[in-house]
Amino acid sequence: MRWFWVDRFTEFVSGSHAQGIKNVALDEEVLDHYCLGFAMLPPTLIIEGLAQLGGVLVHEVFGFEKRVVLAKVGSVKYHQPAKAGDQLIYRVRLEGVQERGATVTGTSHCEGVLQAEAELMFAFMEDGYLVEGPLFNRGDLRAMLRLMDFFKVAVTADGKPIPTYENL
Amino acid sequence: MTLSQDEIFEKVQEALVDALGVDEEETTKEATLVGDLGAESIDFLDIVFKLEKAFGIEIPREELSPEDILTNSQYVQDGVVTPDGMQELKARMPWADLSKFEENPRVQDFGNLLTVGDLCSYVESKVNQ
Amino acid sequence: MKYRQLDRILVLEPGKRLVAERTLSADEEYLRDHFPRFPVMPGVMMLEALHQAGVWLVRMDDDFDAALVLLREAKNVRFGDFLGPGETLTVEAEVFKREGTLTTVKAAARKGDRNTVSARLVFESCSSGDPEHLGTDADIHRLAREQFFQLYGDSPVVAAIRRPTDGDTPTMNPSQT
Numbered sequence: 001m002r003w004f005w006v007d008r009f010t011e012f013v014s015g016s017h018a019q020g021i022k023n024v025a026l027d028e029e030v031l032d033h034y035c036l037g038f039a040m041l042p043p044t045l046i047i048e049g050l051a052q053l054g055g056v057l058v059h060e061v062f063g064f065e066k067r068v069v070l071a072k073v074g075s076v077k078y079h080q081p082a083k084a085g086d087q088l089i090y091r092v093r094l095e096g097v098q099e100r101g102a103t104v105t106g107t108s109h110c111e112g113v114l115q116a117e118a119e120l121m122f123a124f125m126e127d128g129y130l131v132e133g134p135l136f137n138r139g140d141l142r143a144m145l146r147l148m149d150f151f152k153v154a155v156t157a158d159g160k161p162i163p164t165y166e167n168l
Numbered sequence: 169m170t171l172s173q174d175e176i177f178e179k180v181q182e183a184l185v186d187a188l189g190v191d192e193e194e195t196t197k198e199a200t201l202v203g204d205l206g207a208e209s210i211d212f213l214d215i216v217f218k219l220e221k222a223f224g225i226e227i228p229r230e231e232l233s234p235e236d237i238l239t240n241s242q243y244v245q246d247g248v249v250t251p252d253g254m255q256e257l258k259a260r261m262p263w264a265d266l267s268k269f270e271e272n273p274r275v276q277d278f279g280n281l282l283t284v285g286d287l288c289s290y291v292e293s294k295v296n297q
Numbered sequence: 298m299k300y301r302q303l304d305r306i307l308v309l310e311p312g313k314r315l316v317a318e319r320t321l322s323a324d325e326e327y328l329r330d331h332f333p334r335f336p337v338m339p340g341v342m343m344l345e346a347l348h349q350a351g352v353w354l355v356r357m358d359d360d361f362d363a364a365l366v367l368l369r370e371a372k373n374v375r376f377g378d379f380l381g382p383g384e385t386l387t388v389e390a391e392v393f394k395r396e397g398t399l400t401t402v403k404a405a406a407r408k409g410d411r412n413t414v415s416a417r418l419v420f421e422s423c424s425s426g427d428p429e430h431l432g433t434d435a436d437i438h439r440l441a442r443e444q445f446f447q448l449y450g451d452s453p454v455v456a457a458i459r460r461p462t463d464g465d466t467p468t469m470n471p472s473q474t
Contacts, residue, residue: 036440073374135332189373
């Protein structure tokens with residue numbers, strides 16, 4: 001099982017916001033026997049989807065140099081469950097960045113209706129804390145982002161493609 | 169923008185209730201953020217964001233967390249803040265009530281110093297500049 | 298349940314308190330992505346352990362008769378520490394209050410004496426919303442109970458609350474009609 005909780009990036013503006021898609025499928029491992037008789041995506045994985053989009057948004061602000069981890073979910077509200085066959089549109093917005101962390105707000109919509117909303121806080125792991133160096137090997141994150149069409153849509157604030165990050 | 173002390177207190181309370189999940193009644197002026205309200209280090213980031221947003225101010229990290237003073241061997245000896253160190257702290261945080269801390273200035277106790285009232289005084293000093 | 302996050306249940310006071318354990322195994326596949334150089338349980342997966350503890354706590358209450366227990370809100374979810382392969386979480390969930398169909402649960406997972414995650418969760422006990430003639434609600438309700446005893450029935454605290462009518466093999470063809 002891969003740890004991908006967004007299928008595709010559909011929009012990415014550096015330092016501002018991003019949008020992506022998550023398709024909920026009946027054959028997903030996590031749906032299997034999760035809630036018998038009711039094919040629902042575990043709600044916590046919606047947080048992860050928003051965190052993956054938002055985490056990349058934060059990470060890119062610092063040229064993918066910092067070690068970004070989800071540190072707090074201030075609040076998440078669910079308006080209806082996400083079921084097999086649903087397509088969730090995730091939108092995240094960068095709310096604030098500080099030396100030690102960043103805040104992102106996110107929403108999930110299904111067929112134009114608000115399905116979930118969350119407030120996420122990311123922290124930057126201090127150098128050398130618990131493990132030396134980056135969390136990903138060189139090339140790992142680039143490969144994941146490529147699968148999700150990130151480089152096809154990612155632009156800077158003035159609409160130009162984002163720079164090539166050699167360290168990715 | 170000039171706000172009254174009451175208006176500031178109300179907004180600070182709101183930020184703390186949101187960030188820490190405590191009840192409004194618990195956020196008295198004397199309540200310490202760490203000891204009484206259970207704030208952890210990630211919560212301070214959250215609180216700072218919320219205050220910045222609520223009051224339209226910028227909160228540089230070293231103004232609320234004088235870690236650089238507390239880890240400087242010039243100002244700290246055997247885990248206790250020296251008189252020079254106390255002067256630095258007072259200069260950095262003129263809005264804070266450091267009198268209790270001064271009686272026994274152990275670095276390890278500093279984290280539990282900040283009260284809701286201190287936070288209000290800090291915001292006041294930034295907002296009514 | 299592939300996405301099961303509780304290995305065994307240690308304490309069960311239905312409607313009040315549940316304590317369970319979860320050990321992270323080094324061969325859980327997704328660890329290769331999270332993270333390649335630092336395999337640790339994803340924060341939301343630790344939150345899912347709290348979520349599942351809360352769901353069972355609400356479901357196994359004697360009076361529970363709704364079909365679904367849906368998470369409506371999670372608040373102040375704080376991640377305190379990482380969990381590495383081979384390490385074990387003790388998951389604890391407690392009912393904090395009830396208001397109509399909503400149950401608020403306070404939950405935390407600990408590694409030794411440190412919280413790796415804590416949260417306040419609000420659950421709604423509700424119907425699937427399917428038309429009544431489909432019998433969906435009754436099925437979901439029964440299947441959930443059967444699944445619970447299938448997954449955790451060998452724990453004495455769980456066996457203690459089993460009713461004579463509870464099967465332990467979730468099936469769409471119930472033997473009782």
